[in-house]
Amino acid sequence: xxxxxxxxxxxxxxxxxxxxxxxxxxxxxxxxxxxxxxxxxxxxxxxxxxxxxxxxxxxxxxxxxxxxxxxxxxxxxxxxxxxxxxxxxxxxxxxxxxxxxxxxxxxxxxxxxxxxxxxxxxxxxxxxxxxxxxxxxxxxxxxxxxxxxxxxxxxxxxxxxxxxxxxxxxxxxxxxxxxxxxxxxxxxxxxxxxxxxxxxxxxxxxxxxxxxxxxxxxxxxxxxxxxxxxxxxxxxxxxxxxxxxxxx
Amino acid sequence: xxxxxxxxxxxxxxxxxxxxxxxxxxxxxxxxxxxxxxxxxxxxxxxxxxxxxxxxxxxxxxxxxxxxxxxxxxxxxxxxxxxxxxxxxxxxxxxxxxxxxxxxxxxxxxxxxxxxxxxxxxxxxxxxxxxxxxxxxxxxxxxxxxxxxxxxxxxxxxxxxxxxxxxxxxxxxxxxxxxxxxxxxxxxxxxxxxxxxxxxxxxxxxxxxxxxxxxxxxxxxxxxxxxxxxxxxxxxxxxxxxxxxxxxxxxxxxxxxxxxxxxxxxxxxxxxxxxxxxxxxxxxxxxxxxxxxxxxxxxxxxxxxxxxxxxxxxxxxxxxxxxxxxxxxxxxxxxxxxxxxxxxxxxxxxxxxxxxxxxxxxxxxxxxxxxxxxxxxxxxxxxxxxxxxxxxxxxxxxxxxxxxxxxxxxxxxxxxxxxxxxxxxxxxxxxxxxxxxxxxxxxxxxxxxxxxxxxxxxxxxxxxxxxxxxxxxxxxxxxxxxxxxxxxxxxxxxxxxxxxxxxxxxxxxxxxxxxxxxxxxxxxxxxxxxxxxxxxxxxxxxxxxxxxxxxx
Numbered sequence: 001x002x003x004x005x006x007x008x009x010x011x012x013x014x015x016x017x018x019x020x021x022x023x024x025x026x027x028x029x030x031x032x033x034x035x036x037x038x039x040x041x042x043x044x045x046x047x048x049x050x051x052x053x054x055x056x057x058x059x060x061x062x063x064x065x066x067x068x069x070x071x072x073x074x075x076x077x078x079x080x081x082x083x084x085x086x087x088x089x090x091x092x093x094x095x096x097x098x099x100x101x102x103x104x105x106x107x108x109x110x111x112x113x114x115x116x117x118x119x120x121x122x123x124x125x126x127x128x129x130x131x132x133x134x135x136x137x138x139x140x141x142x143x144x145x146x147x148x149x150x151x152x153x154x155x156x157x158x159x160x161x162x163x164x165x166x167x168x169x170x171x172x173x174x175x176x177x178x179x180x181x182x183x184x185x186x187x188x189x190x191x192x193x194x195x196x197x198x199x200x201x202x203x204x205x206x207x208x209x210x211x212x213x214x215x216x217x218x219x220x221x222x223x224x225x226x227x228x229x230x231x232x233x234x235x236x237x238x239x240x241x242x243x244x245x246x247x248x
Numbered sequence: 249x250x251x252x253x254x255x256x257x258x259x260x261x262x263x264x265x266x267x268x269x270x271x272x273x274x275x276x277x278x279x280x281x282x283x284x285x286x287x288x289x290x291x292x293x294x295x296x297x298x299x300x301x302x303x304x305x306x307x308x309x310x311x312x313x314x315x316x317x318x319x320x321x322x323x324x325x326x327x328x329x330x331x332x333x334x335x336x337x338x339x340x341x342x343x344x345x346x347x348x349x350x351x352x353x354x355x356x357x358x359x360x361x362x363x364x365x366x367x368x369x370x371x372x373x374x375x376x377x378x379x380x381x382x383x384x385x386x387x388x389x390x391x392x393x394x395x396x397x398x399x400x401x402x403x404x405x406x407x408x409x410x411x412x413x414x415x416x417x418x419x420x421x422x423x424x425x426x427x428x429x430x431x432x433x434x435x436x437x438x439x440x441x442x443x444x445x446x447x448x449x450x451x452x453x454x455x456x457x458x459x460x461x462x463x464x465x466x467x468x469x470x471x472x473x474x475x476x477x478x479x480x481x482x483x484x485x486x487x488x489x490x491x492x493x494x495x496x497x498x499x500x501x502x503x504x505x506x507x508x509x510x511x512x513x514x515x516x517x518x519x520x521x522x523x524x525x526x527x528x529x530x531x532x533x534x535x536x537x538x539x540x541x542x543x544x545x546x547x548x549x550x551x552x553x554x555x556x557x558x559x560x561x562x563x564x565x566x567x568x569x570x571x572x573x574x575x576x577x578x579x580x581x582x583x584x585x586x587x588x589x590x591x592x593x594x595x596x597x598x599x600x601x602x603x604x605x606x607x608x609x610x611x612x613x614x615x616x617x618x619x620x621x622x623x624x625x626x627x628x629x630x631x632x633x634x635x636x637x638x639x640x641x642x643x644x645x646x647x648x649x650x651x652x653x654x655x656x657x658x659x660x661x662x663x664x665x666x667x668x669x670x671x672x673x674x675x676x677x678x679x680x681x682x683x684x685x686x687x688x689x690x691x692x693x694x695x696x697x698x699x700x701x702x703x704x705x706x707x708x709x710x711x712x713x714x715x716x717x718x719x720x721x722x723x724x725x726x727x728x729x730x731x732x733x734x735x736x737x738x739x740x741x742x743x744x745x746x747x748x749x750x751x752x753x754x755x756x757x758x759x760x761x762x763x764x765x766x767x768x769x770x771x772x773x774x775x776x777x778x779x780x781x782x783x784x785x786x787x788x789x790x791x792x793x794x795x796x797x798x799x800x
Binding site for chain 1: 251252263264278279281282283285292293294295297298340341342343344345346348670693694695696697699700702704796797798
């Protein structure tokens with residue numbers, strides 16, 4: 001048979017699902033491994049029959065209802081993930097809340113820190129850009145026009161790990177909050193690389209950002225152009241290269 | 249619940265046990281929750297600080313529900329460095345985040361434990377290692393430390409032979425468990441215990457099948473005092489040489505660990521349970537009677553026969569086996585656990601117990617005895633921590649390990665079990681041995697994600713090649729270690745404090761007072777058990793939680 005390890009594992013699904021079927025035939029309500037195996041294996045069989053992924057995923061909800069399993073099972077088996085061999089190859093099938101007839105979408109709550117201020121970000125790039133919660137705003141993509149002086153030392157007031165998605169050519173006014181902790185930014189473009197509240201660090205960074213062509217604004221007046229912004233990172237690299245050639 | 253795991257004020261239900269854990273405390277990480285992944289905060293210069301791992305940590309478990317049997321319940325991250333816990337608290341980059349306890353470095357790897365429960369690895373102090381596969385069953389259930397008594401299908405109950413002990417240790421190097429072996433303590437001669445001490449045993453076993461007499465108990469206890477190790481006892485079920493009061497007199501205040509104190513596993517008939525009420529006797533239960541179920545009586549007669557070299561066709565053997573199976577003491581044993589009198593649970597694997605069931609049977613008992621199961625605001629924290637102590641810190645204290653394992657605390661070895669709350673005590677999600685992923689749920693090996701069915705509880709990388717012995721201790725004694733290195737790749741850990749530990753030291757236990765097993769002249773096979781004036785009893789349970797739900 002030349003079975004591979006993954007196929008050998010799938011035989012365990014088959015065996016366990018047969019056990020589940022025979023127990024179900026005796027009128028028993030299924031437990032965690034039985035219910036999981038029965039649904040996962042049936043998805044694999046439907047793939048073998050030539051069904052599409054979407055059809056198999058939809059039909060998977062019809063296999064077992066809440067009354068077919070032990071009462072605690074729906075709270076434990078909240079999602080079944082299995083890979084099945086469809087006509088176009090191996091594909092991942094994920095069935096959330098498999099004992100419910102139609103899919104429900106869980107939305108997690110997450111709270112954002114209070115806004116300290118608001119800042120408008122204009123995405124001048126030809127692509128969409130995402131800016132995440134804890135990114136130092138003064139250093140974001142050169143093609144975003146924002147008041148980098150006001151953005152210095154600040155981040156978006158979003159829940160941790162959330163993203164503000166900026167569509168190409170649009171503007172968003174977003175709540176912002178100061179970066180916390182010791183307020184030191186190391187890395188990213190390397191244009192800051194120091195304490196945010198050190199005025200020399202701040203002035204040097206803002207000057208370099210403008211010199212390199214980062215889009216900026218001051219009192220609503222735009223500074224820089226897209227062509228300059230497109231060259232900004234190359235400019236940083238030029239400076240980096242030069243500094244490395246200097247004798248130590 | 250938020251996507252960052254529970255917050256203070258949330259109630260987490262421990263799956264099929266129905267136990268309710270109230271989250272009282274979470275590190276102050278609101279708005280700065282540490283997350284790894286696409287667009288998350290765990291990136292260089294943001295949530296990660298560019299420092300070497302010696303100034304941060306090797307591995308981080310982020311935002312787990314940490315259950316420590318002493319410190320209690322807290323949602324926090326756990327950092328590991330050089331195999332040990334280096335911090336518990338708020339994780340992140342102090343450059344950009346206030347109040348960071350654990351610096352996460354650019355070189356640190358992260359396990360996203362949001363919403364998962366972290367407990368210390370389980371400690372099973374009563375294992376008959378009659379085949380190596382017993383160890384697989386133990387690890388798969390969340391055990392990371394084992395005190396064993398055999399090396400294969402031999403009549404062991406403690407090993408006295410230096411040659412066999414050394415070979416056993418070398419054979420066991422493949423298992424990512426801290427392993428110790430008990431020496432044969434049932435002997436009248438110091439030369440026997442001395443051979444075992446020098447061969448790196450971590451304690452002694454005195455068993456009636458090899459002799460529990462005044463002389464053997466005293467020999468083992470003197471050896472134990474010499475090497476600072478524990479003595480595990482299975483007392484005289486027949487009362488042939490000693491009655492329970494005599495055993496207590498022979499102990500003379502010296503500490504022992506009384507295995508299967510209820511007595512169906514062996515011990516003075518029918519009143520061995522009395523031992524649980526003494527300050528110098530650390531009592532434990534084995535798992536088949538936890539909780540006391542409707543079929544417990546019926547299975548035990550055969551179990552006793554088959555594990556003790558008895559003949560089911562001899563009336564003599566049947567009679568003495570039957571005397572060990574008592575409904576009243578099984579019921580009382582369960583209640584003594586709930587009242588904080590019996591401080592330890594163990595398996596008695598393949599010697600009348602089941603290797604893979606100590607976690608779930610311990611918490612099934614906690615579930616069965618909880619008051620008012622329908623109260624949705626009931627607070628089970630103290631109950632959960634009391635039962636957690638039975639399988640972590642208390643066996644560690646009893647066997648001189650509590651300075652290294654049994655807790656989630658800074659400086660302790662990084663032996664941790666992660667559980668999904670819905671599957672708590674049934675199937676571990678991931679086991680870290682010395683801060684390294686070693687065992688847990690592994691998915692279809694060809695799949696595009698790591699969690700595709702069939703999920704199988706199996707080896708992780710810590711279980712391969714030289715890793716198990718690098719990550720695990722040999723539990724030994726200070727006398728042997730001073731004489732020379734152990735015959736294994738493992739680091740040797742000298743157990744300590746075994747002779748001074750007392751019942752009163754048992755965490756969330758140590759409730760004192762005599763356990764009275766009421767006997768009187770005339771046959772009394774089902775004695776009443778009283779404690780603090782109360783008769784301890786319960787009806788056998790028809791359904792043991794977790795069992796039918798998770799295992800086929």
